[in-house]
Amino acid sequence: MADNGNVPYNQTELYRIRHSAAHVMAEAVTDLFPEVRLAIGPPIEDGFYYDFDLGLDERGKPRTFAPEDLERIEARMLELLRENAVFEHSTMPVDDALAFFAGQPYKVELIRDLAAGKVDEMGNPTTEPAREVGIYRQRDFVDLCRGPHVARTRDIRPNAVKLLRTSGAYWRGDEHNPQLQRIYGTAWSNKAELDEYLQRLEEARLRDHRRLGKQLGLFHISPLVGSGLPLWLPKGAVLRETLESFLRQAQLERGYLPVITPHIGNLNLYKTSGHYPYYKDSQYTPIKVDEEEFLLKPMNCPHHIEIYRSEPRSYRDLPYRLAEFGTVYRYEKSGELTGLTRVRGFTVDDSHLFVAPEQLEEEFIAVVDLIQYVFSTIGFNDFRARLGTNDTDSDKYAGAPEMWQRGIAAIRQAADKLGLNYSVEQGEAAFYGPKLDFIFRDVLKREWQLGTVQVDFLLPERFDLEYTGEDGQKHRPVMIHRAPFGSMERFVGILIEHFNGAFPLWLAPVQAVVIPIADRHVAYGREVAAALRAAGLRVEIDEGSERMNKKIREAQLQKIPYMLVIGDKEAEARAVAVRTRDEQDRGAQPLDAFIAAARALIAARALEL
RNA sequence: GCCACCCUAGCUCAAUCGGCAGAGCGAUCGCUUCGUAAGCGAUAGGUUAUCGGUUCAACUCCGAUGGGUGGCUCCA
Numbered sequence: 001m002a003d004n005g006n007v008p009y010n011q012t013e014l015y016r017i018r019h020s021a022a023h024v025m026a027e028a029v030t031d032l033f034p035e036v037r038l039a040i041g042p043p044i045e046d047g048f049y050y051d052f053d054l055g056l057d058e059r060g061k062p063r064t065f066a067p068e069d070l071e072r073i074e075a076r077m078l079e080l081l082r083e084n085a086v087f088e089h090s091t092m093p094v095d096d097a098l099a100f101f102a103g104q105p106y107k108v109e110l111i112r113d114l115a116a117g118k119v120d121e122m123g124n125p126t127t128e129p130a131r132e133v134g135i136y137r138q139r140d141f142v143d144l145c146r147g148p149h150v151a152r153t154r155d156i157r158p159n160a161v162k163l164l165r166t167s168g169a170y171w172r173g174d175e176h177n178p179q180l181q182r183i184y185g186t187a188w189s190n191k192a193e194l195d196e197y198l199q200r201l202e203e204a205r206l207r208d209h210r211r212l213g214k215q216l217g218l219f220h221i222s223p224l225v226g227s228g229l230p231l232w233l234p235k236g237a238v239l240r241e242t243l244e245s246f247l248r249q250a251q252l253e254r255g256y257l258p259v260i261t262p263h264i265g266n267l268n269l270y271k272t273s274g275h276y277p278y279y280k281d282s283q284y285t286p287i288k289v290d291e292e293e294f295l296l297k298p299m300n301c302p303h304h305i306e307i308y309r310s311e312p313r314s315y316r317d318l319p320y321r322l323a324e325f326g327t328v329y330r331y332e333k334s335g336e337l338t339g340l341t342r343v344r345g346f347t348v349d350d351s352h353l354f355v356a357p358e359q360l361e362e363e364f365i366a367v368v369d370l371i372q373y374v375f376s377t378i379g380f381n382d383f384r385a386r387l388g389t390n391d392t393d394s395d396k397y398a399g400a401p402e403m404w405q406r407g408i409a410a411i412r413q414a415a416d417k418l419g420l421n422y423s424v425e426q427g428e429a430a431f432y433g434p435k436l437d438f439i440f441r442d443v444l445k446r447e448w449q450l451g452t453v454q455v456d457f458l459l460p461e462r463f464d465l466e467y468t469g470e471d472g473q474k475h476r477p478v479m480i481h482r483a484p485f486g487s488m489e490r491f492v493g494i495l496i497e498h499f500n501g502a503f504p505l506w507l508a509p510v511q512a513v514v515i516p517i518a519d520r521h522v523a524y525g526r527e528v529a530a531a532l533r534a535a536g537l538r539v540e541i542d543e544g545s546e547r548m549n550k551k552i553r554e555a556q557l558q559k560i561p562y563m564l565v566i567g568d569k570e571a572e573a574r575a576v577a578v579r580t581r582d583e584q585d586r587g588a589q590p591l592d593a594f595i596a597a598a599r600a601l602i603a604a605r606a607l608e609l
Numbered sequence: 610g611c612c613a614c615c616c617u618a619g620c621u622c623a624a625u626c627g628g629c630a631g632a633g634c635g636a637u638c639g640c641u642u643c644g645u646a647a648g649c650g651a652u653a654g655g656u657u658a659u660c661g662g663u664u665c666a667a668c669u670c671c672g673a674u675g676g677g678u679g680g681c682u683c684c685a
Contacts, residue, residue, distance in 0.1 A: 552646055
């Protein structure tokens with residue numbers, strides 16, 4: 001946010017500008033489409049929107065905005081801004097407001113909800129029934145609104161406002177409600193800020209992982225294979241496998257046990273676990289085999305649970321930590337798919353820890369510690385933690401209330417002990433228990449859930465899990481579900497954007513490219529490449545007859561960390577002339593010295609070259 | 610799934626009002642052998658996503674299907 005530090009956004013001038021711009025846009029739409037019914041139009045991060053109901057067209061279908069409409073609306077809006085009207089605030093008793101807005105059904109619904117003390121325009125609960133409502137007026141345009149607004153339309157610079165796009169949006173965010181026409185716009189204090197914002201959008205477009213994924217040969221999505229089912233190309237696969245080995249090693253060091261489970265499972269397994277009813281809508285239809293039904297697995301937990309149950313467990317076995325890069329399949333609506341970040345088949349760096357109740361806190365802390373280690377090694381620092389709790393009004397959650405309280409308390413205790421900053425969000429839990437999520441923000445400012453840790457008292461009960469305690473009695477373990485990367489697909493997608501394709505040396509699919517200057521240097525170049533390969537480096541050699549400059553350019557575009565230029569001098573001295581992708585010509589150094597230095601950086605997983 | 614928009618060579622994009630489908634990059638083949646971001650030339654490459662319609666004539670207009678993009682809903 002381009003705003004001064006500690007002032008809450010909704011108290012800033014920018015917020016008022018955007019809120020007011022939304023009103024002026026609604027005024028413009030009302031001018032051009034007199035029959036429009038207004039829904040809501042709040043400021044949002046970087047801009048504002050307003051939702052409209054345009055009624056039905058000649059064919060009886062809901063009328064929508066055409067791209068030309070957007071231009072007309074923007075033009076009208078700019079005219080209105082130049083007229084410099086005053087934003088007048090007033091209040092109106094509820095009954096008067098209902099009468100005044102009688103032709104505006106959405107406003108009437110909002111007023112009724114305010115009067116009933118239910119929810120405000122954004123769906124947040126209100127504290128008490130309203131007896132009067134706020135009204136803002138500019139010229140003849142009157143809107144239900146609690147403000148705040150700028151004083152006059154002059155306070156909005158016409159050259160710092162731009163309408164961006166239209167979209168459909170459900171009334172009150174519920175897909176069972178009618179779909180409204182939303183217009184998104186952006187507004188800033190001045191033209192320079194607007195330009196900077198547009199520039200930022202362009203930069204984000206350039207580092208979009210779908211674009212870079214193609215450019216760098218990382219992954220491919222073929223309609224013939226299926227939407228949301230990415231194919232990992234050799235370079236993408238190397239990157240992913242490097243991440244996986246890194247985590248595997250960290251897990252081995254922490255006492256995790258690898259397991260492997262199949263991609264489908266009997267439907268009864270998911271009925272027992274309770275996943276089936278909760279995930280019904282997001283699963284592929286069951287596959288009928290003989291008389292039984294099988295599900296493409298949407299989750300790994302039940303399989304791991306069956307491994308736990310494969311023999312009697314003792315307290316001496318606990319914590320019992322099973323880990324697997326388990327591929328799961330979930331049906332996502334076609335419009336929800338996006339590159340690698342939202343797919344239909346993905347691999348979770350999954351683990352299920354079966355612990356004695358008294359081990360819960362310590363083990364939870366160890367898991368969070370692992371996640372932080374993974375994130376910091378990779379250089380992911382722009383993330384936040386969120387404690388997802390259940391919503392007691394919802395039927396999305398299973399299990400006794402005290403289970404939830406114990407789980408939430410355990411997470412809070414562990415997080416506090418770690419000094420972790422987190423927000424609490426109701427309704428963000430898994431169906432079986434509360435969770436602590438690590439949420440990363442990408443360059444487009446979209447938030448993505450990556451790592452997650454979940455405390456689960458429910459599945460141990462559903463599957464009647466037990467272990468024999470020191471006292472010789474049967475006890476019930478607690479489960480921790482966790483995934484530091486979350487999904488390999490999403491994580492790599494974010495990773496591509498985070499590094500703009502210029503991965504740290506240890507992750508780079510090609511770590512060095514050998515560039516012979518002329519054909520006579522190819523023989524020595526091959527020797528260099530072989531030496532690097534023997535030392536465990538991922539190396540390519542560019543043997544083409546192009547000029548060195550061209551080879552360098554191509555390596556730069558591929559964002560290869562090291563370019564090793566080989567000419568007469570190097571061949572003679574058994575050296576390499578090192579250039580990094582940061583455009584630093586480091587001059588010649590002995591081949592062995594380069595290899596030793598590069599190996600050290602890789603071993604340290606250094607972020608710098 | 611819903612709303613809007615988009616789909617032309619491997620990639621990025623042209624093609625006026627409906628009138629013979631083009632460029633750069635990449636690929637291939639020559640020539641060139643070069644010291645830190647594009648050497649020169651030639652060749653190949655297309656049922657304009659698919660199917661249907663309107664028209665003397667469709668990349669262009671209309672419809673359906675598929676895929677994609679931005680939102681909505683949902684989510685690792």
